[in-house]
Amino acid sequence: MSNFLASINYNSWILHVLLVFPLLGAVAVFLSPAALAKRLAFAVTLLEFLLSLGLWWSVNTSNGTMELMQTIPWIPQWGISYAVGIDGISLTMVLLTTMLMPLCVLGSFAAITEREPGYYALLLVLTTGMIGVFIAMDMFLFYVFWEVMLVPMYFLIGVWGGKNRLYAALKFFIYTMAGSLLMLVAILVMVRVAAVMGDGKVSFSYFHLLQYAQSPIMGRIAPWLFLAFFLAFAIKVPLFPFHTWLPDAHVEAPTAGSVILASVLLKMGTYGFIRFAIPFFPGVAFSTFVTNTVVTLAVIGVVYGALVAMVQPDIKKLVAYSSVSHLGFAVLGIWAASVQGVQGALMVMIGHGFSTGALFFLIGMIYERRHTREINAYGGLARVVPIFSLILTVVALASIGLPGLNGFVGEFLVLIGSFRIYPYATGIATTGVIFAAAYMLWALQRIIFNKLDKPANEVIPDLNRRELAVLIPLLIGIVWMGLYPKPVLDKIEPAARRYILMTKGLVVPGDDVIRTKGASQ
């Protein structure tokens, strides 16, 4: 495989193609008739996935450094370049994105009946935005992707969403923008300070900023800068108490929108912590106050999310709050900055992408049949739709971290990795596994078990082939990563170690590790 990829010079063009191809696809889809649009969109996303798959072999993740770096001057007057690169962390995130997109398209075939070309075109634009966030190596570029992504999502929620979609769309947009605008100021200030330190060289390059991020001048304002970054990412994660946009957005978004939100968009917050906020300001991020605050918030998120999820009457809201809970684990692991914690956080991110994505698909499918998301409107479905019930059960169990399925690997690693550092917080977070069982099984019971006492539920058909085609890849992922997560763990380990070195201020760009000691364990 590697030889073949090398022979077509894969590494030199793939990142650009991954960004441009969906955009071109979006234009084509937008201009094509409705009947063709969805097929075309599916073809584009599938091809995009196949293209991206080569990254698995072609990217050398063993150093944990940014590979495939490409820098093209964009706005040289302002020191802005089109710079992209990829490491193990980005790699998994990009593949998660590209893998989900064909499923999202396929999963929308029946649900979306209005303005289809626009819908699928937006999904494709979103693809570019998401991939861009994960590979941008220039802060300007990153910011552009970060913000641009909001637009398709805004439309997806607002146009194709549920009853209260207008409120949810606006809330989603403004909430997210609130965080990112302050980050914008922080980026600019960093660039200015770096320019002072670096003989007036103005550059938005990630590495350039990383180089000067720990300079003494930056040190004085670092808490403020960190706060700005932190807010942007904490809202996206979402970390308690910045999470209230999520339930609304999830509930109102169309199925594919919810899937993308949960599976990819939320990960951008944690990704942002790992890639930007913490490596830039490790001193602040790991100061006692910040550490205590973040870990407390993460743990509150874990427990609070689970408890609030438990009492939701709306199944989508339940899953939304469960995301708050899960992502709390991820943040905890990131702040633990131990190998297990960080790898665990990444596994939580990936695992949550699979299981929650699948949950939202399932909810969407049942919604298409019954047009309600009220948990109490269901009951006894196991008898009418056994395949649906089986898959829902498996996915729900994956979500609550049943060992052998993917959710467990991440949670276990996070908890074991964080335990040494924050024993009490981790101990409290571990109770999350109890509450997770409570909310998920209770919901499961009310949906697929109990008496089949609503006549409307007696006639719904089981999953069809298209729906199975959407779910089975996710199920394979859930089981595979639960039983044999090693290939993924191996891909992310060097990058995770590198992140840990950064948290200790042991890495400077120029991309070389000064000291490698003290980051094992």
Place this chain on the structure above:
Amino acid sequence: MNPSWIWLTIALPFAGFLVNGVLALAKPDAKRVVSLVGPGVLLAAFAVAASIFAGLWTHPPEEPIVLPLWAWIGAGALRVNFSLQVDQLSAVMLMVVTGVGSLIHIFSVGYMREDPGYARFFAYLNLFVAFMLILILGSSLPVLFVGWEGVGLCSYLLIGFWYQEKANADAGKKAFIVNRIGDFGVLIAMFLIFWTIGSLEFTDIVKHAPSAYAAGGTLITVITMFLFLGCAGKSAQIPLYVWLPDAMAGPTPVSALIHAATMVTAGVYLVARTSILFSMAPVSSMVVAGVGATTALFAASIGLRQYDIKKVLAYSTVSQLGYMFLGVGSAAYSAGVFHLVTHAFFKALLFLGSGSVIHAMHHAYHATHSHEDAQDMRNMGGLSKYLPATYWLMLLATFAIAGVPPFSGFFSKDEILSAAFGRGAEHPVFYVFWAFGVAAALMTAFYMMRLMAMTFWGENRTGTVEQEHLHEAPAIMTGPLVILGVLSVIGGVLNLPEFVGGLSHQGLEKWLEPVLAPAAKQMPVHMPHGSTETILIVAASLTAIAGLVAGWKATLAKPITVAKAAHEEVGFARVLFNKYYIDEIYQSLIVRPLVAISRLFLWKFVDQGVIDGLGVNGSGGLARALGWLGGRLQSGQLGLYVIVFVAGAVWLLHAVIR
């Protein structure tokens, strides 16, 4: 067979699960195939297990044989392989699980035949065995944990097997959640062990624990307490026992296999498996023994006043599990395991026997379209006439559980009580535990005899028409009962005490020695000897017999009214009947407040009120309100505009000159 084939024992039932699962979804009527595959894979697994066991028997390994299958979770220093460990302890468990499991599978062919979810049932049951085997064969805590939670899952699915009844689904959910509380403890224990020993492999734990921990220190105590929390959840000990009685909602073979013979004993197994840790933590051991003894007594007392035949057996199971913990808490790990094994025999027999009874009762009521409770003993009576085989076999099991010599239960129970008594020399509190155990033994004998008497003796209360339809179960159900009956009777030979002599040095204790020796080195077992031993044995035997006689006399002393005509219990009996109201207390002290707090405080107040209402929409509203105010200022009156203009000008001039 070479132990490296051990994975087959897991793979076979798992394959059975896949086949039955697909059938359940695709062709639920293919009962023939299911009847072959379901028990077939178990018998095959048992054959594999037996041949491996035979190999071990002839060449007992000094060290555990660890067979890595694949690298599972690896991050930094944490390297967990998915590997299986074969040693004397897991071999015993292997035999029990596959053996008893096979019998129960065969029984189920008859018992579940009519059920529309036949294939699904066997799929779950096969899956359960696969997970149970992972639990006992896992070479490290995380792998064990896979099985640990996996059996919990199957238990959940099987308790709620007839999910259309809300109560059943509730019971399944309750089981899973209560077990998760225990799992929380296991997780924390794992974290602590990993960060102190650096590995979660059992072999490493055994090797490094003595140097890593100070015996009796806080750390080891904390670790073992958390581990025991897990055990208490899985093995239904106080305060987490509440799920097990409810778990009787599942089909009776499930109760026999999961909630009597195998899964619920996993906690005992875990303590034995990590005996090195418990032996270094005397305080924890004492807690284990204390909780075990208390549970034994407490559950037995509830069993005195239950009418549902399965509920009686359920509380009996909780009580017997308490015995096992009393044993392992007294550092008599092999005694605990011994009781585990004998209990698996006689309790499986009791459950299957009760299954046979319920089967008959159910048929009888079904034939007459009556909606009476087929499990209520007040509706039975005199069944020995209709179900002779079942009656005799259950009577044997009753003697076994009551501890009548020389039935199996006598030996195992005696060994536990002796060990507890022996530890009393060191910690007098163990005398109390011993006394609890003896009292529980008395009650056990009593309620078991009560069960037998109400069910099989006296006048039949099922109904005159229904009596016609009462008949013995088919051979496929009684066959396994017979085998279990034999085992219940002779199970004691596995580990004969010293006074019997002869085979004693060949017994279970000896067999398990390589596994348990490190623990024994930390905390030796003090078995009473000589006259003390004799007195204890005699006392135990007399207790058992006294209990049996009392149970028989008391039950048949006055006539029993059928369930629907029964009047309410009064006094302490009512407390017992209502299981000390523990469920109600949990419900109103923990569950309901938690849900209420979550809904009213966290969700409605904090989330929707404070964060979203005040914080998010509040700031939005504030901006809008300020904007509206600003708009009011824009009155359209030019005079005002000029005044603002001039005021601004004055401020600006002032600002410059200043």
Place this chain on the structure above:
Amino acid sequence: MLLGPSLVLSAILFSIGVVGVMIRRNAIVLFMCVELMLNAVNLSFVALSTAHGFGGQVMVFFVMTVAAAEAAVGLAIILAIFRHTKSVDLKNINLLQG
């Protein structure tokens, strides 16, 4: 030299103009007050010219021209509004607000 007093006088006149604009409600009177302000400034220019040469005096002519132009346009607008509202009282002119 009368520079100081002239400037003070100019400032006073300007202020009177400003106050007039602030307190009067009649559009025409308002405009007259503005004219007063412009002429107060003119006084300043003339006075300052004594110190700095004729630049200020040139400015005065421009200002007078501009004031004339403004007057023409302003009165036309006031006429236009009078046609609509039959009043030049600014109190009545508040269709645009909010």
Place this chain on the structure above:
Amino acid sequence: MTGLDLLTPSGLMVAMLPELVVTLAAVIVLLINAWRHQTAADSRFAGMVSLAGLVAALAVLGALWRGGAAPLGAPNMIALDGYRFGAQLLILGASIGTVLLSLDYLERESLIAPEYYSLLLMATSGMMFLAGAEDLIVLFLGLEVMSVPVYVLAAFNRKSAVSAEAGLKYFLVGALASAFLLYGIALTYGATGSTALTVVGQRIAAQGIGTMSGLGLALMLIGLGFKVASVPFHMWAPDVYDGAPTPVTAYMATGVKAAGFLALVRVLMVGFGSAVDTWQPIIGVLAAASMILGNLVALAQRSIKRMLAYSSVAHAGYLLAAVWSGSQAGASATMLYLAAYVLTTLATFGILAVLGRGGERDVTLDSIAGLAQRRPAIAAALTICMFSLLGFPGTFGFIGKWAILSSITAEHHQFLAVVLVLTSLVSAGYYLPVIRSLYMRPPLNAEIHDGVILPGAARLTVALGVILLLVLGILPRLAIDRADSGARSFAGTALDRAAQARR
């Protein structure tokens, strides 16, 4: 043609050629009006001639710019540098756009009075003088030549009471502001003995800022603050923008505001550069107040036109923030942002004009609901405009905002930057609902949008505007180059030296 001696009449004439062409065109249109002022065709003809005049001026401007015209000796009366050229490009662009928008609007509203175009051209020449003024006398004259025709334009719809009211309010407060500005010029003249900005700058750098020159500065800030609609001198703006005919509103929001800002930058940079410490705090307060008040009140508006009026106050705040930074980067950012704002505003008001058959004041979020279904192109264009006004990445508006933020943060004082982004967030609260109405709500009734058709000329403006917004939003290098080279005109001024010293 690189060097021009501005002290000779011929040199000065060449330097002022663009203004002269526009003035000439105004006179020609006026002459044509004398004979032909009856029919719609007459009006359209006048508009075409104006267009030709503006394009000719643009060509002359281009020739001067490309030729690298620069003063040979001392500057005199009118600037001859990149900043002036850039400023005048913007002004001419705004004027051309306004003419294009007006062609069909006037016909639709039956405002058949070709004088409209000559007024527009005169105002344009006034703006060009204002933005290019190197001398305070020219500045004042430019301001008045600009203002007086715009007073008339605001009141141009004689049939409309609100239009007359708009004219009156604009006129009265405008005259008041002119008086303040004039007094400021007088005091500056008194303090420095000159009206030439360069000389003023040198004197103030030499003697420091005293009471008299300080008052002069303050009074001039008041006058110019009025023109750019900065809080607290903004209160006329919502009413006037609201009441004036929509193309005129567009013109005021783009041309007048641009000319005012560009003059402000020049006065502050060249004339009062060394007094930066005096005016920076004041500008900062004005900027923050404008951003906060404009955005908040815009949030509470129902009418989209009035909402845009308040948002224009907010944008004045953003621009003042750029001016606040008092550096070349700030001057460049002002120019860039104005360019983005001019493009966006023209396109927005162009669309608003066609949405508002029967009165643009009544265009609300409800009345535009569901436009995207019926008129996808117009809805898309309006959406892009809203995103650009919001300063969202991918549009030129973002580049402008980025430049402003960049220039502020370069001064290592982040307060204004934070206010800017937070108020931008507030602005999302009223820009996004527009998009929401367009795409996410059903129309009030089936036929409501049938008549929404962009006429040819307006379509050209809107299309060009929107395409430029997108292209410059993604590939802004050229625009940044122009703005930067313009800002370099201020190299060596007192302010520039001060800015260098601050680093």
